[in-house]
Amino acid sequence: MAELIDLVLLAMLALTALRIIFLKDLFAVVMLFGIYSFLSALIFINLDAVDVAFTEASVGAGISTVLMLGTLALTGRKEKKNSHSSLLPLLVVTVTGAALIYGTLDMPPFGDPDNPVHQHVAPRYIEESPQEIGLPNMVTSVLASYRAFDTLGEVVVVFAAAIGVLALLGIRRKKDSDLESGLKEHKVLHVIAKIVIPHVILFALYVQFHGDFGPGGGFQAGVIAAAAFILYALVFGLPNTLAVASPKFLQWMASFGVLLYAGVGLVSMIKGGQFLDYNKLAADPIAGQHYGIIIIELGVGITVFAVMLSIFYAFSSQAERSNVQ
């Protein structure tokens, strides 16, 4: 049954990718890309990668699609006819494709329990991580505790991306922009958005603190909370949202999250352990691990929320600038 679902979903994914190639209307390309990341998240669920499906659905289908739509609002919808013929790219693609397919022939068969990949490193983490860290969700324990330093680097990468986008496109804070950029005449959307947004934020908090026991964690929670504010901005317009969560506040939040994360590392060093070694955080090592993971997940959630929202501000304030010209 699972194999059948897997086959059908992968076929639909391949068809979506094929359709994207031949589409000239960029709006349709971005919408089909939304479906593409939805479908790939579905396949991740089927391949038992529950946390990854969560992230791909909320980040891939949510944030990237909204950002691409924001860009299209500025750069126009129609792709012009490309001048050079598409024979050479086709040739290059088929040759590399054939070589790669030939390469996959001597890969280990899909889903075989005694593949080499499952023999060396994975058993140690599957057996010991529940005892050492005491969390049912092994992905979160590896992400937040064993690889805490890597995740710190990743949060800094997200932070740097926000700096890059804000440096390239400043946020226009002209308060008197009378342009009501929200969906003005959609009165029904205004009412429904008022009902829906609190529940979305509540769900984001649930995902934030539920990351240890089920799928979820800091990244997904930050993105879902940012999606709630993006929904508010889309329906009620950017000026109102800038009043609710000002860009200055978001910059503080972004840096606070990263500092919180690194602070946990420093505290564990002060208490005699290594950087980001949570065993020293509390008397009992397991409790220390719990405190450490919850706090750094909070730091990650705050940073990702602030970064995704300020990136959205940068893009949608450009849209107004181009409309005003």
Next chain:
Amino acid sequence: MTEVLAAACIAILVVMAIALARAFKAPTVYDRILGVNMFGTKTVLFIAAVGFLMGRPDFLDIAIVYALINFIGMVAVLRFFEYTAPAE
């Protein structure tokens, strides 16, 4: 009971495929948005059904995220489409 669930999953998959076909071959942009929206709501049901079929109830979190992101994506497409169309 599991056979009914399995049959329901396959049937929802077929409905998703049809909605996807609508999203591919759409005469107007609005038809494409309609196909995307129908595909989204059907995936929510599909995940819930597969979650119960495989005995993995924690899939429901992802079904909730799907419903959220589908709605927000829909509003985003309408919002940016209304502001892009006149500019063309």
Next chain:
Amino acid sequence: MFILDIVSSILLIAGVFFGFSGAVGLFKFPDFFTRVHAASVTDSIAAILVISGLLLQTSFDLNTAKLVFILLFLMITSPTASHALAKSARHGGLLTLAEAKTENKGADDKQEQAH
């Protein structure tokens, strides 16, 4: 407990049937506004039936709460999204089939008068 299984299977099959009818309507109907009507109505009814079918399977725990949340959320957002889509299409100048026909007829009359 056997009755619960029967009832939930009936609900599931009914829900899937409506979903399927919506999908067929998506291709069979002539113009956009009939299609959006077909898709949104069957979306809602299919969601209600399938999720209530699954609800009977849960033993009143966290999953029940999640399923009820999904049901309420879909009930609120799916019709709204279809309404917003239809309104935006109307606002974007899309004509219904009837209007398109009258407009073509109007255009033909003008041409006849012009000759």
Next chain:
Amino acid sequence: MNFILDYYNYWVVVFLMMAGFYIVISANNLVKKIVGLNVFQTSVFMLYISMGKVSGGTAPILVEGVTQYSNPLPHVLILTAIVVGVAVTAVGLSLIVRIKRAYGTVEENEFEHKDDAI
């Protein structure tokens, strides 16, 4: 038949990779190139996750009475890669907006000649 089942995942991954690669090469519009890059990127994620799958194993969340789990390590790697991927896409899209403002077009063949003119 099961030979195909064994390698089906990898072949679809390679097909998606080549589809993304083709979009990046042949697309004229920069936004479409970014979409091609994301298609390529998601196929790489799928390669890692399908290698970590154990048939008969469940998701790597500890449940009583279950011994066989899929390999959690590729999941951690891909979780990081997705978030970094979106961050890079955001910066790429903001570059495209600046190119549009500077050259007035995002079509590759148009703004190549603009450089020689300046």
